[in-house]
Amino acid sequence: MTDTVPVIDWASDFDVLDPRYITDPFSIWDDLRTTCPIAHTDRRISSWLPTRYEDVTAIAHDIAHFSSLRVAVIPGGEDDEPPVDFEGPNLEYGLPPISADPPLHTWTRRLLLPWFSHRRVDGYVPMTRDLCRGLLDGFAEGAHADAAAGYAQQIPVRVIAHILGVSTDMSDTFTMWVRDILEFADDPERRQRGAEGLLMYFVEQLEYRRHNPGPDLLSELLGEEVDGKPIDDGIILGIAALVLIAGVDTTWSAIGSSIWHLATHPEDQQRLRDEPGLMALAVEELLRAYSPVTMARLVTEDVEYGGCPMKEGDKVLMNFPAANRDPEAFEEPDVVRLDRAHNRHVAFGSGIHRCAGSNLARMELQVALEEWLHRIPAFSLEQGKEITWAGGQVRGPRILPVVF
Amino acid sequence: MKIRVDPDKCQGHARCYGLAPELFDVDDYGQASVIVDEVPTELEDKARLAVANCPEYAIEILSE
Ligand code: HEM
Ligand code: SF4
Secondary structure: OOOOOOOOOOOOOOOOOOHHHHHOHHHHHHHHHHHOOEEEEOOOOOEEEEOOHHHHHHHHHOOOOEEOOOOOOOOOOOOOOOOOOOOOOOOOOOOOOOOOOOOHHHHHHHHHHHHHOHHHHHHOHHHHHHHHHHHHHHHOOOOEEEOOOOOHHHHHHHHHHHHHOOOHHHHHHHHHHHHHHHOOOOOHHHHHHHHHHHHHHHHHHHHHHHHOOOOOHHHHHHHOEEOOEEOOHHHHHHHHHHHHHHHHHHHHHHHHHHHHHHHHOHHHHHHHHHOHHHHHHHHHHHHHHOOOEOEEEEEOOOEEEOOEEEOOOOEEEEOHHHHOOOOOOOOOOOOOOOOOOOOOOOOOOOOOOOOOOHHHHHHHHHHHHHHHHHHOOOOEEOOOOOOEEEOOOEOEEEEOEEEO | OEEEEOOOOOOOOOHHHHHOOOOEEEOOOOOEEEOOOOOOHHHHHHHHHHHHHOOOOOEEEEEO
16 A cells, blocks of 8 residues: 555545544544535545535435446546456446446346345345354354454355355455455555456356356346346446445444444443344444445536535545534434434445445344354453554454454 | 335335334335334334434324
């Protein structure tokens, strides 16, 4: 990752890759909300950073001025095109539905939604539970573990591989590619390695499934017709890559942050052990407080929003994590209240791009925490060991040593 | 109590279903609907909880 020049003025020169923004963005948002609720920067590309719930949700709903054609928070290259030199189907549509506006967004999203309906997701519970138990078998007998790399990181990638119908043996490679794309996008070599690796892999998989279809998402997309015609290969490839990219880093970050919270708040840990019925509400509260995902939008024409002169081609960072800490929208937002009753959090976004995998993500987070609490006795951070966090597009712990 | 989901506002966050599956369902495409004509008295608090957690302000109380 390239080094960032330290930020002095967050209102006019913010940088989401500044180490302070990665370890403690909360105090920065608090300052901005009271002084300059929509910050600006010219670093990388002219971008705006709203910090209030009202602004983030209003911009998310205004799809005419704020397009999803560019959703990367850390743009790749000068003109913000992904610097991927790729021989394969045409990816001119990016990764729909996330990088699309209607009408492409509407029908590609409809293809995906049934795979992640709450009914389908119920069916993935047993395999997720077995997976968590198997991982815990590997270290629960000991006295310490890396809850991020040894547990959280291992879960979502395998669930997604199962749904896509690809081999879970590839899990570590998938994780590496997804991190290259989302966390190390600032490094052109890693970004290229991740994007090319992942796309070439799916090109092969699609070719194979065309002749050997199975009961999986990839095969089904190949068999679908839209307006009487098969779907363009580039679009299928984009959808497949998106499911992997969107379903892995995000969910693993949420699981890791939640375990970090419980390790540092023994009273909450005890409460969840004593009141397991609280888990569903607690999951929403942990998603609110440690929302992992920030997305970007592209300004489609010059527009003034909240007094800010946004120019065509600027980016706006959809700061869902900051919206979820806005005191105008949540009472005592910096306090985690596991039983918070009024919680309109937008960890999964707001408006038409609401996370298509939200039912799956919630289930994985809930099952991962239940199984962890079931198997691991009282735990805390391991003194003297360093914790590392990733930030930018997706925030969460990457190394999280705990003792029990 | 009578409640309804505004189909134009609902984006399928499924918070309503998660909190009160006795009152709501969400279909395969993320569209929520109310599955009772009248909210039973003992579930009125749950209905209010769903209203207060819908991120899209899509659930309306038609009559208390
Ligand atoms: C805790 C975990 C997760 C979080 C916090 C999260 C968050 C988000 C957010 C904020 C968006 C909105 C993007 C935007 O407005 O531009 C989104 C979209 C999306 N997410 Fe997730 N996500 C998670 C897990 C997953 C999983 C497990 C999948 C599985 C497939 C997934 C698939 C998608 C897809 C396909 C979209 C695009 C939807 C559209 O553009 O219509 N996500 N996610
Ligand atoms: S919580 Fe609101 S947006 Fe979500 S499914 Fe229910 S009614 Fe729709």
